[in-house]
Amino acid sequence: VSRLDDGRPPPVLDRKLLAGGSLDAARALLGARLVRDPERPGDTRRTGRIVEVEAYIGQDDRASHARMGPTARNRVMFGPPGIAYVYLVYGMHHCLNVVTEPAPRPAALLVRAVEPLAGLEAMRAARAAAGRAPVADARLAAGPGLVGAAFGIGREHTGIDLCDAASPLRLEAAPEDEPVPEAVATPRVGIAYAGEPWTSVPWRLLVPGSPSLSRQPR
């Protein structure tokens, strides 16, 4: 069990940081830790530093899954902040979102890239089990589908409270002595279907220089 020097467990991310504007929440999420408890005895805890997120804000956002109103798939986006929303894309990749803003306003942050910090063996094992070729450590979670694979995330995690220290999948604050990372904003990726202005709004936030950023599609 990971502990600080004084014996206290690491603090989960403050839900208030996710309850305000989604772009502020996105900045707060950069640098925070994604934590996955062991699934089985003998398995290792997986942790990583979030370095890239994308915001999907409101029902007006034509790129958001919330654009058609509440459905069986997206309903947690209309709920309280700090909850996980996991969806399957292209029939094969599970993508993790963190719900933001107070209910009933639908908004979420897609976790696009994470720098692996611990439990890299488990991440590599998950990759091997999926039949994928090995990659450099920094690239194990360098994309939204790769985050899901590296951390063993599935749709069964939808609805989990990521701000609860008891959750097997959760968010923790960065160490206090760690500098707040720089944040760069760019347009979102893979949403050409949404049209303007949604394809151009700079709602993708990333930590420049990280070796774990997602690959830029052509």
Place this chain on the structure above:
DNA sequence: GCAAAGATTTGCT
């Protein structure tokens, strides 16, 4: 009830 496209990744041409 069926067809189409998707908040992606990978491997081959």
Place this chain on the structure above:
DNA sequence: GCAAATCTTTGCC
């Protein structure tokens, strides 16, 4: 650089 893999959700008949 481009197309395949793979299946859920949505849109329209």
